[in-house]
Amino acid sequence: MSRRPLVREVPPTSWYFHRPTYLRYMSREITCIFVAAYCVLLVVGLQRLAAGPAAYEAFLLGLKSADSIVFHLLALAASVYHAATWFGATHKAMPIQIGENFVQPGVISGAHYVVWLVLSFVILYLAGVF
Amino acid sequence: MTPMKELRVQLEVLRYNPDTDTEAHFQRYELTCPEEWVVLDALNTVKAEIDPTLNYRWSCHMAVCGSCGMMINGTPKLSCHTFLRDYEGTVIRVEPLAHFPIERDLVTAPDDFMEKLKRVKPYIIPKEKKPISEGEYKQTPAQLMKFRQYSMCINCMLCYAACPEYGLTPSFIGPAALTLAHRYNLDSRDGGRKERQEVVATHEGVWECTFVGACSEACPAHVDPASALQQMKITSSIDWIVEHLIPGGNK
């Protein structure tokens, strides 16, 4: 008798349960569901804004519900998680070499976080939060 | 002389022999080993003293030849660089590298990987040819460092076993081969990027990668294939823009 290699198929619908790494990856990927849903909310908000003050006020008032709070919490968690994974990976996509050495990953992602925080505060400030 | 501490080791090894088996099954071995040993040492002891019919590949015992990749408790690892002390008190499950056909026991068939390596043209396609008598191509340390990390790949295929996209879509050229293309693309002596793009920029090339990152996590040589692939996605995208959106850009 001779060769009879055993081919093991990857189960297409459940593979990500096999390793924690895969679960982490999938959780990063499914943040997009919440982000997408939130974008839909933004589009609706724009429509209301275009429809006049009454419609817009109603829209803002409509946000005030328990469901909406839960949804916002999920969207916030998803978008922050997305941001963290994104900043953590930019040094891979766009490494910066100065002379012989590469800028440390921590420095690049750190710089991103700083810009992020500043930007967020500016926006919050412009929105009159403080 | 301080005596060496010993560990009781339990291995659960996937066995498959095409001559006698229709399916793979686990076999358990128990033995006592010095605590500083690696999984490969334990396997070698099993083969020499318990079961000579157990088969696996190894050679260097110093994590450089790339022969001894296996799934250890579900994670792709070099068995010569996986320490028993990290698994104290547990059963260590040893399986052949995932995503490759099992030839026998822990021996897999790497044909697909070997074929893909070749496809990316992993050799210098010189920018300008020059005879040996004219000496070396000058390359500054900075130019060297640009690609050095990507030249460290030992072809152990752990990244292929780690990458789910390769498992799901076996036509994917995969992390190590693509990274090797990137290594030559980044080399100041090389002028072959355009040729390699014919493979790199296809569907089966970088675009099959969804940046899972498991390849880089698994890589024992710290090559970071995930980063190479991300960089190639960016350069390939720029290529596309130049070719399609800039008049005369596809020359």
Add this chain to the structure above:
Amino acid sequence: MDTISTDVAIIGAGGAGLRAAIALAETDPTLRIALISKVYPMRSHTCAAEGGAAGVIKPDDSFDMHFDDTVGGGDWLSDQDCVEYFIHEAPKELLQLEHWGCPWNREADGSVAVRPFGGMKKQRTWFAADKSGFHILHTLFQTSLQFPSITRYDEYYALDLLVDDGRCQGVTAMEMRSGQLRQFHAKAVIIAGGGAGRMFPFSTNGAIKTGDGMAMAYRAGAPLKDMEFVQYHPTGLPNTGSLLTEACRGEGGILVNKNGRRYLQDYGMGPETPVGKPQLKTMELGPRDRVSQAYWHELQKGNTVSTKWGDCVLLDMRHLGEKKINERLPLVRELCASYLQVDIVKDPVPIRPVVHYMMGGISTNTKAATPLPGLFAAGECACVSLNGANRLGSNSLVELLVFGRRAALSAIEHIQGLPASNAAALNTRAEETQSRINELFSRIDGTESMSALRKEMMDTMEKNVGIYRTEEGLQEGVSKIHELRQRYRNIILTDKTSVFNTDLFQALELGSMLDCAEAVTVGALARKESRGAHQRLDYVERDDKKFLCHTMVYHQGLDVPRVDYLDVVITKSPPGVRDYSGDHK
């Protein structure tokens, strides 16, 4: 049995085999080349070489100096015509590798950087961090992928040469994944099968270095040359035997005994040089044979440190600082951290000498030709008599390249106008191999266990053919190995299946190692002098009157092999004194 017809068959796809294949393909693209290897090319043990490769390139260096270092380092047992050819080819080959993309370390101006190495008067070792062999091997392998005329037979285990009409015309090899035997009919055969360090229990060599190539040629009638010269590397990890490259000392690491004394000064390699300022060709940069021998003396004097891994001396690199260590010796740091749990930045590492390299091998001339027509050999399996009685670190990697290429050119010369071969006769030879395998499989009355036999061989080699040797010990070694060869005929295979049967391959490898081990012991017993790596406690002096010659060992079936001698080629450097006392005497 399937027959594969080819022009040149190469056995071994390490540095030497790949270099030969590329040279063949480049020189004559119409040649069909079969590259046969029992492991995938990049698994070959060339990948483990760390330190680097020597070639004259810098303006302050000269061919003469490289010549003198090599001949003196080899204790005048090198053939000087061979050394001459080698030193001139070396830089060309290293540049060729550079053109093929090898990531050599560089100077700030972009030229290739060199580092100091043991026994070398000048800095001339090209390096790629401490992974030089790895990069050489991968560069060669990847370069070879562009030549369609090279057909690889990966994981084919070569068994016997096919000899007919007084010339070598092919080889039999087993496809490991199917267990099928194939015969390769070739006009010329190049063996590049690597070393045989695995005869010893404690070795830097990978599992594949079992001397198959040497044994194959030896059984086919080609003599093995200078096999008694076995190099011990002074700095191996005491548990795994993994190598800590000579570059550790080249960069400034020092060796100390349990009293903190840099003991090398007591063995003709002093006076002491300042710590962290290594001086070429003295103290820690003495040649490997001397440095390893000094360890043995320290052990006798009770000056070694006793650790849980046995007796050791200490290699101290702390003063190099973390930056330099990470830059130049990252692999060394990693190896010590993971296998010994010692951080070389903070602590000295316990080390001891470990079997490393075979100076001896299949006898070849400067053209890489063996005395058997049609058979060529290169790399560690060959003894072209470059390394003499002691190889200088970083000459071997270049030897692979220089003589790998040379073997290819000689093979091309050989196949011009060759008479047609007699396929039927070759077939008969191949059938003999098949029967040998069949007999091994069908043997049911075997009583010897392979792993037990292997252990006895290793123990014998360590005990009787180690750093220092005696008449008595060698006598015992010869008769023990001879006995093991007889008992080997009685080993029993546990695994009798066909696919990737490593039980079978280990048995075959053991056979190869026993053949080589016998050549080593017999040669060592006959050489009643001390020279380079061959040190006898009962004949402590070098004896140029009687032994300025190569040992040639001929296979005699199951009998004790025949020993003969061949003169050393001396062209311009008469035997002299090996001086490693540095500049200030």
Add this chain to the structure above:
Amino acid sequence: MAKSHKPVVWFPFAAGGTVIAFFIPVIVVLTFMAALGHVPPGLSYDRMHAFAGSSLGKLVIFGVVALSLWSSAHRLRCTCFDFGLRADTLVATVLYIMAIAGSLLSAVYLLQI
């Protein structure tokens, strides 16, 4: 093998990923405050209308919404595949059309302001 046209969808995906990372969290915080009943002054009709009325405002809002939508749609496409939904072309078509539709709608609304 022909070269892939993936860059057409991947480039906006990557740009969108960056936009999401930098902008969406803080925007979520703003509407979250509204959800909690403390509408930030900047979210009042007047100020939003003024902002969306300016051409810079239009551009910013459109950029954020369109790129984020696109990025999410593309990622969702890959995720569907990862979950075992193998009708990739269909999934891609549906999701990309939805993203484009969302972007067009927001453009229309913005132009109405």
